[in-house]
Amino acid sequence: MGVVPSALPVPDLLSSRAATEPEHEALAVAGQGALTLREWDERSTAAARGLPGTLQGDRVALVFGGQDWLDYAVSWMAVLKAGGVAVPLPDRAAPPEQAYMIGHCGAAAVVHGRDALREPPAGPAVIAFEELLRPSEAPPPPAIDPLSLAQILYTSGTTGRPKGVAATHANLTSPPVHPKRRPFAHSRHLVHAFPIGTNAGQVMLLHALTAAPTVVTLPMFTPSRFAALIETYAAGTCFVVPAMAIELLNARVQDRHDLSSVLLLGSAAAALPPAVAAELTGAFPNATVANYYTSTEAAPAQTIMIYDGDRPGSLGRAAGGSRLRIAGPAGDPVPAGETGEVWLRAAAHPRAYYGERDDDAFQDGWVRMGDLGYLDDEGYLYLVDRDGDVIKSGAFKVSTLQVEAALHEHPAVADASVFGVPHPVMGMAVAAAVVAREPLALSDVRLFLGGRLAGHELPSKLLCLDVLPRNAAGKVIKRELRRLAEE
Structure with a gap:
């Protein structure tokens, strides 16, 4: 697949926007401070020079806790600017699991935040974030091929060993965002509490690069802190996973906090139970509740469903140039109403597993979601179950x-x-x-x-x-x- 005009290296998104909106706050962490586009660009360039040489495709594991989102964002961008592949790891993973992922991707170095790395691995260079910012005479960052690898994310491993999912720069920067039509322009602030090392967290980091509002996060989610953050910033957009939505409702945060500023409440990572979605519309009185369906393997392909009482269980239709199909055992599309396997396809530049083949999951740009579902006559998706959970x-x-x-x-x-x-x-x-x-x-x-x-x-x-x-x-x-x- 050739390079399309919209395919860009990730650092180019930052440098071009920092040139036109240098003082725009891209990221903020409750109680920890904020990072403007100019600061993000300058600090990541300095940190790239603190990495061990030109990486040229070398993998660098990043282990940071939620209190260090700003340092993590700088380190992630620094690895990309140096020509490397960023490998964000969950800091809450057990040391043996972290060691497995570091070994599986063949990391040349591990960069870590405060108290995030409990057991330093044997082999790769181990670098504390502060060491990256020491003055260096290293050469400027190299030119980056948009089709080169940018990131490896490990799946959650709910059914077995985590798998590394590799994404190119072109995958992370697609679909392109027009500067005059930035997402979530109804908001000055977008609030989330997703952990580093998850696909949802990485999507929020990319929103900090491309979307209109400042992306604000919590070091750790609790219902009361999350609701207080929405109220403090009068956030127009917030994102949760269903588990967080359930905690917010169970804590009845709407009784103690003003949530009326939220115009868009997005849920990702899993399907929202219909009863939970209905309750959210009451707790967030002015919000449109949207369910986003994708996976680490399929992103940026997704379906989006605005909650509709007439279709309470639907996950919507393919969005953003994505394609959706329900297929039988042989891979052929099945008629509307018939249950089959759910497949998604991004508009361009699909992901793949790193270090292993899996022709069952990836076929000609299509990604098997591991779910069973069906489409109604209007193309709306309904899940029946996880294939392995039936x-x-x-x-x-x-x-x-x-x-x-x-x-x-x-x-x-x-x-x-x-x-x-x-x-x-x-x-x-x-x-x-x-x-x-x-x-x-x-x-x-x-x-x-x-x-x-x-x-x-x-x-x-x-x-x-x-x-x-x-x-x-x-x-x-x-x-x-x-x-x-x-x-």
């Missing part, structure tokens, strides 16, 4: 998403996840884990769900937990729930 119980297939959506309608259920457990007769049986607002028995749950679900969809086992186990991206770790159920 519970095959006797002669029936049970959608965990459908059971979860019904559980979220229960007034005593604050959070819920559904999974399969072994059964001596049926093969698998339905189990549910809930965070309950009051004591809850399996019989109560089955009675409530009886009018909403078929008999084979009703849970036969109930776990009541204080909190659901989630990874850094906010996704429930179902293998942990299965372990708890077995115990």
Whole structure:
């Protein structure tokens, strides 16, 4: 695929915008300060000269905590300016998992923030962020090919070892943004609390480069701090994952904070349960609630759905030049209404796994999402379930998403996840884990769900937990729930 006119190296986006809007605050971290475009450009150029030579495709792992978003943004850009490949890692990952990712990508160096690197790895050079900013006589950064690798992000690993997903500069800068039509122009501030090292966090970092508002984040999410941040900045846009949305609603932050400034509330990383989306429209009285569906592998391809009470379970249609299809086992498109595998395709410059082939996931620019779903007659997407989460119980297939959506309608259920457990007769049986607002028995749950679900969809086992186990991206770790159920 040849270079299209819009394909740019990431540093060019920063330098060109810094030249025209030098004092625009690109990033701010609650309690930590802010970074203008000029400061971001100048500091990252200085930090690039502090890296060990011209990297020319070498991978550099970046380990930073949420309090160090500004230093992380400088380091990430510095690696790209030096011709390297940035590998953001979650600082909350266990040291063996961090070591695996550092080794898997063959990192030449590890740059870290304050107290973020608990066990320095053997092999790569280990550099504290402050060391990058020491005066250096290194040569200026090299010219960068837009089709060269820019970033490797590791998947959340909910079903196995994390996989590295490689993106080129052209992938990260597509689709192009016109300076007079910058995203989220209705806002002066965009608020989020996504961790570094996640796809959602990286999308917010790219918004800091290209979008109209200042991107403001928290070192760590709590419902009250997040709501207070929205109120303090009168933010016009905020982004959450469903787990955060559920926490905000359970804490009833709207009773203590003014959330009326929010005109767009975006949810990413997983499908919003319809009952949760409906509640959000009440808690954020002036907000349009939008559900964004993509994956680390598929970005920037995505579907977008503005919450619609007539289509409460839909994830919308392909957006931004993306393409969407539902395919059968042979990869051929299936008719509207028929369930198949969900595939997404970006307009240009797709991603790929780093260091391994996976023809099952990537085919001719298309990305298998790992979900089962169908399209209605107007092309709106509906998910049935994760391909590996469908519970095959006797002669029936049970959608965990459908059971979860019904559980979220229960007034005593604050959070819920559904999974399969072994059964001596049926093969698998339905189990549910809930965070309950009051004591809850399996019989109560089955009675409530009886009018909403078929008999084979009703849970036969109930776990009541204080909190659901989630990874850094906010996704429930179902293998942990299965372990708890077995115990």
